[in-house]
Amino acid sequence: MRNILTQRLAALVVLAAFVFSFAPVGAPVYAAYPEPVRGKRAMVASQHELASKIGADVMKRGGNAVDAAIAVGIALAVVYPEAGNIGGGGFMVIRNAKGENFAIDYREMAPKAATRDVFVDKDGNLIRGEGGSTIGYRASGVPGTLAGFDLAFRKYGSGKITWAELVRPARLLAENGYILSHRLAELAKAYREHLAKYPDSNRIFLNNGKYYQEGDLFKQPELAQTLGRIEKQGAKEFYTGQTARMIADDMKANNGLITLEDLKNYVAKERTPLKGTYRGHEIISMPPPSSGGVVMMQVLNMLEAYDIRKLQSNSAAKYHLYIEASRRAFADRAEFMADPDFANVPTFGLIDKKYAEQRRASINERKASSSRDIKFGEPAGAESMDTTHYTVVDPSGMVVSNTYTINDLYGSRVTIKGTGVLMNDEMDDFAARPGRPNLFGLVQGERNKVEGGKRPLSSMTPTIVLRKDGSVWFALGARGGPRIISAVMQSIINVIDHDMDIQEAIDAPRVHHQWLPDEVLHETYGLSPDTISILTGFGHKLATNTGNIASATGIMIDEKGVRLGAIDSRSDGLAVGF
Numbered sequence: 001m002r003n004i005l006t007q008r009l010a011a012l013v014v015l016a017a018f019v020f021s022f023a024p025v026g027a028p029v030y031a032a033y034p035e036p037v038r039g040k041r042a043m044v045a046s047q048h049e050l051a052s053k054i055g056a057d058v059m060k061r062g063g064n065a066v067d068a069a070i071a072v073g074i075a076l077a078v079v080y081p082e083a084g085n086i087g088g089g090g091f092m093v094i095r096n097a098k099g100e101n102f103a104i105d106y107r108e109m110a111p112k113a114a115t116r117d118v119f120v121d122k123d124g125n126l127i128r129g130e131g132g133s134t135i136g137y138r139a140s141g142v143p144g145t146l147a148g149f150d151l152a153f154r155k156y157g158s159g160k161i162t163w164a165e166l167v168r169p170a171r172l173l174a175e176n177g178y179i180l181s182h183r184l185a186e187l188a189k190a191y192r193e194h195l196a197k198y199p200d201s202n203r204i205f206l207n208n209g210k211y212y213q214e215g216d217l218f219k220q221p222e223l224a225q226t227l228g229r230i231e232k233q234g235a236k237e238f239y240t241g242q243t244a245r246m247i248a249d250d251m252k253a254n255n256g257l258i259t260l261e262d263l264k265n266y267v268a269k270e271r272t273p274l275k276g277t278y279r280g281h282e283i284i285s286m287p288p289p290s291s292g293g294v295v296m297m298q299v300l301n302m303l304e305a306y307d308i309r310k311l312q313s314n315s316a317a318k319y320h321l322y323i324e325a326s327r328r329a330f331a332d333r334a335e336f337m338a339d340p341d342f343a344n345v346p347t348f349g350l351i352d353k354k355y356a357e358q359r360r361a362s363i364n365e366r367k368a369s370s371s372r373d374i375k376f377g378e379p380a381g382a383e384s385m386d387t388t389h390y391t392v393v394d395p396s397g398m399v400v401s402n403t404y405t406i407n408d409l410y411g412s413r414v415t416i417k418g419t420g421v422l423m424n425d426e427m428d429d430f431a432a433r434p435g436r437p438n439l440f441g442l443v444q445g446e447r448n449k450v451e452g453g454k455r456p457l458s459s460m461t462p463t464i465v466l467r468k469d470g471s472v473w474f475a476l477g478a479r480g481g482p483r484i485i486s487a488v489m490q491s492i493i494n495v496i497d498h499d500m501d502i503q504e505a506i507d508a509p510r511v512h513h514q515w516l517p518d519e520v521l522h523e524t525y526g527l528s529p530d531t532i533s534i535l536t537g538f539g540h541k542l543a544t545n546t547g548n549i550a551s552a553t554g555i556m557i558d559e560k561g562v563r564l565g566a567i568d569s570r571s572d573g574l575a576v577g578f
Helices: 004-022 049-060 065-079 145-156 163-176 182-190 199-209 221-233 236-240 242-253 260-264 292-303 316-336 353-360 483-496 502-507 529-538
Strands: 037-039 043-046 089-095 101-106 269-271 274-278 281-285 388-393 399-405 463-466 472-479 551-557 563-567 574-577
Touching: 037 043, 037 574, 043 049, 043 065, 043 551, 043 563, 049 065, 049 163, 049 388, 049 574, 065 089, 065 145, 065 163, 065 221, 065 388, 065 399, 089 145, 089 281, 089 463, 089 472, 101 145, 145 163, 145 236, 163 221, 182 199, 221 236, 221 242, 236 242, 236 260, 242 260, 274 292, 281 292, 292 316, 292 353, 292 463, 292 483, 316 353, 316 483, 316 529, 388 551, 399 463, 399 472, 463 483, 472 483, 472 502, 483 502, 483 551, 502 551, 502 563, 563 574
Parallel strands: none
Antiparallel strands: 037 563, 043 388, 043 574, 089 101, 089 399, 101 269, 274 281, 281 463, 388 399, 388 472, 463 472, 472 551, 551 563
């Protein structure tokens, strides 16, 4: 089936032909392509219209971008349940109007009972399905979303909006319901095999096997009650109150790992934001335990030596260089990246431009490398130390770039009894068996082994890019496992090297390579036959299972200060501004 992007492009070709055929000689002809949503003062770009409207309303009532981001995140737990969550975790990058940068790590943590071989059977093989790292009660890490939102609210909120005011819109949506889209109704059916195994998931998302249809009113009364408790008692209720006890009791009854002590001990952390440059533009992103910022900056550092603009946006030569740089950066990811509280991660060595020169030296501009031959490098000194993305810009110029996740669509498929809370399957982001591929085919090293209290490595890449004068140019992020990194990187390249606006940059075709498996993922109709032929001639193996490479959202601020919101054509959602 053709994806949304292909359909839109085909329609635009027809429309453009129509316009050209009837334009009088000498009359101006305007390009027909999707334009970003414009807002003079503020903008929210998220993957659901209702959540974006809630965030915009918070700012209209005096809240800042952090307040709005919290309200959007909690609302997405209701209207975008396959990825939006209070049962998962993520990362938030903030830049305030003074130009100060902050990063909040609210990634899930492994329960205390989790050990290196918790997902390995007696024969040393990975446990698949129920009881493994992807499905069921044991697949969940301790959720961090509400703790992260609480930290952001207390330190960086406006002080003009109460916590209750940020939770209430989501609670009312869960209580009163909202109209199901075709996509969400069909998506639940697509995941029925595992959702049906868990009583509350089966009842809530599958209507006990009767299935919801497009246009149905979808209510979540148990989630509304949970949000009601959080609205009145604050985020701590999730970790120490009735909700915490309900999570711990259901986990215990079903051989899960999370205990009440694990919930009480969860802590969101502030990290020093990761900073790098690409062609003179400062880039601000998330440090470990997110790998996204490091991998992105490594690739951009390697590409900086080439005239990417001259190679043009969809050329085989450009894609070849991008693939080779990605191959090397992902090889380093597998070896060096992990929770910096548990392992020495050479972050600054990996993003050093001199290290990029070393890695770039082995790139042949006309021949593909073999991932068997490309191993991890030797960076300088170590230091100790389905997902959804949304972006918010407020009237003061404060920017929030937030990515959070429950990992796979519908996470572990487990909804905690009586709470309406859908849990993550984030334990699969550890190296359940170092050297073996995870759900996304990523091979990870010993540093990312399972340990109690540890945060699993992530690919989330919430990012802010500045103009050369230091003002905010655009901010973005994506959903889609390790493909997130490719979506964000290529969108940045599209803006800086190819002069695209934020909507064009996000909508443009993408490729993805993650070292192992040694193949190039590309999108259906994204590469021309000639480009495929050239890449194959260089020695690249192109995957046969084409499809979308992540989906992104972003906001650009133009020279006049107008906010331009963009939602990826590969997905749904809406940018809302005023």
